[in-house]
Amino acid sequence: MSTAPLEQAIATAKKVLAGVTPEHLGATTPCASWKVSDLVNHIIGAQHFFGSLAQGAAPSDAAAPDFSAGDFNASFAQSAADAVAAFKVPGTMEKTLQLPWGPMPGAAFAGLAATDTFTHAWDLARATGQNTDLDPELAAGLLMGARAGIAPEFRGADGVAPFGPEQKAPAGASKADELAAFLGRTI
Numbered sequence: 001m002s003t004a005p006l007e008q009a010i011a012t013a014k015k016v017l018a019g020v021t022p023e024h025l026g027a028t029t030p031c032a033s034w035k036v037s038d039l040v041n042h043i044i045g046a047q048h049f050f051g052s053l054a055q056g057a058a059p060s061d062a063a064a065p066d067f068s069a070g071d072f073n074a075s076f077a078q079s080a081a082d083a084v085a086a087f088k089v090p091g092t093m094e095k096t097l098q099l100p101w102g103p104m105p106g107a108a109f110a111g112l113a114a115t116d117t118f119t120h121a122w123d124l125a126r127a128t129g130q131n132t133d134l135d136p137e138l139a140a141g142l143l144m145g146a147r148a149g150i151a152p153e154f155r156g157a158d159g160v161a162p163f164g165p166e167q168k169a170p171a172g173a174s175k176a177d178e179l180a181a182f183l184g185r186t187i
Contacts, residue, residue, distance in 0.1 A: 003087045010080040010137045013043060013121035017073050022111050025068055029127040030185045031120075032125050032158040036127050037068035044072060047079035047132040053099055054106065057076040082112065108149075115142045115179075122180045127161035132176055139175035146182055155184065 017040070025037040034042065043069040049059060087093060093106040104112075106146055118138060126133045127149045155163045164184020169177050182187050 002093075003110060004143060006087065006110050006117065007084055007137060008135060009114040009118035009121070009142075010047075010084065012078070012135050012138065013117050013124075014073070014076065015042070015126075016121045016125045016130055017076055019123065020072070020128050021151050024128045027127050030123045030180070036124065037051065037066070039120060039124050039127065040068040040072050041066060043117065043124065044076050044079050046113070046116055046120070047076065050109070050116075051079070051083035051086040052098060052111065053066070054083070054092050055089070055110060059100055064172055067153050072169040080117075087113075095166070111142075111149075113163075114138075115146055118142055118176075119183055123185070124187075132180070134176040135172040136175045139179050143175060143179040143182060150183075 018038065020036065025035070025040070027036045029036055029039050031039060034043070041064060045064045048064075052059065087106070087110050093110060095106050096103045097106050097109050099109065119142075122132055122134055124130075125134065150163055155161050155165050160162060167181040167184060167186050169181035169187050174179070178185050
């Protein structure tokens with residue numbers, strides 16, 4: 001596996017982040033426990049998390065900075081570039097990474113990073129009134145991977161499980177909307 005899906009998800013997130021203004025930061029999001037500022041912080045912090053774990057570092061217990069209070073577009077660009085670089089280190093995609101929830105192949109972790117980045121870009125687009133029909137080809141591939149990899153035991157209430165119960169996407173929904181619904185978002 002290459003880093004192409006992650007890089008595409010990052011490009012999508014960059015476009016959505018560029019449409020976020022300070023006035024949006026207090027708005028609610030499809031992630032019930034987060035407002036837009038929390039989501040911005042998660043999207044950026046996740047890139048640091050992905051890159052660190054891909055390099056074999058333990059997750060930091062230090063409090064993350066409030067990226068939403070600064071130039072979050074620049075912070076995302078740098079953290080995303082670092083994450084991609086970490087996955088591109090020779091052998092990273094082929095080795096088994098030791099993650100907080102257990103071992104996972106590097107390529108699978110890169111796929112998880114792509115899905116997380118893309119899905120939270122969808123959340124941010126939805127919360128800020130942007131178009132949610134994001135990169136249909138990438139969304140279709142991520143949806144196929146999510147359907148194959150997300151077991152029922154990973155679903156539950158917000159803040160309790162990584163994914164909410166699968167929702168039904170309306171007829172004619174975009175692939176990005178279908179992915180969001182599969183991951184528990186109400187469309």
